[in-house]
Amino acid sequence: MAQITKSYEPQEVEKKWYADWLQAGCFAGRANPARRPYTIMIPPPNVTGVLTMGHVLNNTLQDILVRRARLEGCEALWLPGTDHAGIATQTVVERELRKEKKTRRDLGREKFLEKVWSWREEKGGIILKQLQALGASADWSRTQFTMDPAYSQAVLKVFVDLYGKGQIYRGKRMVNWCPVSLTALSDEEVIMKPAKGFLYQVRYELVSQPGQFIEVKTTRPETIPGDVAIAVHPDDPRYTAFIGQKVRRPIGPAAEIPIIADTAVDKSFGSGALKITPAHDKVDFEVGQRHKLPPIDVLTADAKLNELAGPELAGLDRFAGRKKAAELLKERGALVKEEPYENNVGYSERADVPIEPRLTWQWWLKYPRIEEAKSAVRDGHIKFYPERWSKVYLHWLENIQDWCISRQLWWGHRIPVWYAKGLDKESLTETDLADPKKVHVSLEGPSDPANWVQEDDVLDTWASSWLWPFATLGWPDKSVMDKAGFDYFYPTTTLVTGPDIIFFWVARMIMAGLEFVRPGEPLERRIPFKHVYFTGIIRDQQGRKMSKSLGNSPDPLDLIAKYGADGLRFGIVSIAPQGQDIRFQEDRIEGGKNFCNKLWNACRFRQMNGEMADNSSLGAILARIEPPKFDADDHAILARLLATTREVDRCFAEFEFSAAVQALYGFFWNDFCDWYVEVSKAKLQDPATKANCLAIQDLVLRQTLLLLHPFIPFITEDLWHQLGYGAEGTFLMRDTQLENPSQIAGRGLKLDGAAAAQVETLKAVVSQVRAFKAEHGEAASKVSEFVVEASDAHWTILDANLTKLKRMTGAGSITRGAMSPTAPATVTAYGSWNLIKQLKGDPAAEKARLKKELEAIAKHIAGTQARLSNEAFVSKAPPAVLEGARKQLADQQAKQAELERLLAALG
């Protein structure tokens, strides 16, 4: 066996093991009835994306879950893939085209799509390669892409199916229009942002009473040419007389428009009168509908004013038009007032410009299974972690609106609808739409394609990714599903994602699963996943979201190069408590690396301290352990090992990853390295205790590697083999099962519970003695001589641990005897320790020190006594607490007495 190197160098180790795992097919998930399935579908990143810190966290957690599942004996499937990301990808390619001074229309649909595909060939999958560098144990042979032929078939089938069920319809309605991307957007893709502007107070002259006006307030004077009415509240006494009268539109084509009454008007806002512009506002549109007032659209698709806005405004961009309209109003004396105003404006998420409410023909989806989707979460078939997100989810479902699923883009799934040639698509009626001679909807398309024209629009990306949990397993093709193990792996076990896509993706997947999978079967067989773990968002030091545009996100690959993939994984998980946003700190990643190095060196220490014995199985190690030779430290370390194992179990059950990491860190670094390994140094010198001590180390290291493996897979796999835990050709990650503590405890080991408490006390004593030395100017490494005055019981304990204690306190000798009154002493839980090298201690200083300590203890005693003399406390506190307080008082008083005795001895 090769000697373990002095420090851990991750690069070679990571490369080697990832290649070996791939080579051996360790990541494959295959239906295996002998095991429980554990399934995770990756939230598919954008196909042309690159790895961000958010991906690192998200995918590390998924990898942790599947690796742990494997160790628990599950058949784990982590299915990877990418999303075609319609708008995002198309935007990127169009930007490239613009460098050549071309637009997608110059190329035409077909050529443009070729370009996108070749872009995808070039950049696609980079992110998956990056995930491999992170150690992701996904089944790459199953990699899916939402534009793959089979996946696309599933998407189109769903469209046809829902259309057949009447859940999908075409309608001319108000949509959120992005004037840059030139497409409709769903409500979820619109972000409300406060925008600074002006509130213009405008007066409209009454036709019948010249010189009389009605005033309205608006932020968008450029849409006045599109006004079709002025609305007031029917119950507003100020305006009762105005209802039914007409006013003149102050700018744009001359027109007389009516004053109408509608309850949508808020009496208390502004003047209480509202201009009605049905083509450019959702509420106005509804009002217009109610009053049968046809909309006048004064904007073009890219948000310039058109000829309907009148010659003064036509051709202007909407913002220039706004200024111009205000000027025109002023000139005509119609502008009463103009005041700075801040209101919320909807922005296009992708293009970051204000969206326009726009009346267009679109395809709409009435969500299926809304009620079932609610109960799936409400009744606990799907559990959210943290639970509070379920409230957000339910609230959204309560207020759900039809989903605009068509996009005026080219990159995406083209909608499987054909219109009869020559049909005027702009003026379709309900009857036309229902007529199969005019509108054809099918997977195969019409049999006489020459007579038909296919719909130009494509589907919203989310209208493909909402099928991810089952379309990736071959749905709806029965033979592919069987091959993929659909029956075995669905429903998936856990979804790991960010709360920012709870509506976009999570809720929709739930509805899709309920609608399409295993129709007629119980809800719990149709849901797409059982657990949803919502990660926090990674922020920078200033608390800003990490994003490419801000450039505040470190490149994960740089971090891997610097700290190793394991270091990065350990670090990121340790700062990611459940459901809380994370402020990224690189020093935590460094901490991860340092932990790996610590682990490495502890194994190195084991290897340097004796021949490796039979480590081939847990049983083999347990057979080498000799319980009769156990001392308190042996009992204590194994008890802590079992407790840590249980704690990690609990953490996995409750998705508390950072708590698991902290538990393992504390156990390994503090309990094992700082104490057990240190006391081992004495035990290893003694042939009588050496073999048992090494066996215990082997047991602890083995279990620690198993527990740590999901978090830091590379180094644990490597050390697993270096220490002989795994045979050649086998893998920790694939061929090993995590045994639970009761099994370990069940192999003839009776752990003494009291030993742990004794070790804790010994640690405190050692710590106190070290501090005592430091206080008196003796370096920890300096050999000191101690005389201890202790009770028989305490001395017995000290005596039993003498060699270790000498090493831990840096003592040449620790003897029992009478104290020197002049040498400094410290009162510990196990006797008073006298530092006799300092015979010439300064009695005055020593006195002062003791007095200070006495003062402190007196305070504590007073506090404890006060509690104990409180009648209510004594009668109401639980016995354990009461007893604890009494014992505390006794200890404090004993210490006080001892301090007083020392003080008296000083004279």
Added chain:
RNA sequence: GGACGCUUAGCUCAGUUGGUUAGAGCACGUGCUUCACACGCACGGGGUCACAGGUUCGAGUCCUGUAGCGUCCACCA
């Protein structure tokens, strides 16, 4: 306007059902090239747990309110 989250050491954060003197990592100070590890060891300084009330024998923890920060939802032009 509604909902949710956060506020604990200089920084980033833990703190399970209320129970001794509130913890960790980093940073800081002192001392250590001790035969696993300086990516380390030992010791130390540092907190009126945002604020104000309340419940309780006992509150960082439960309740009410206030403030600040953040997120989401919402058709006030």
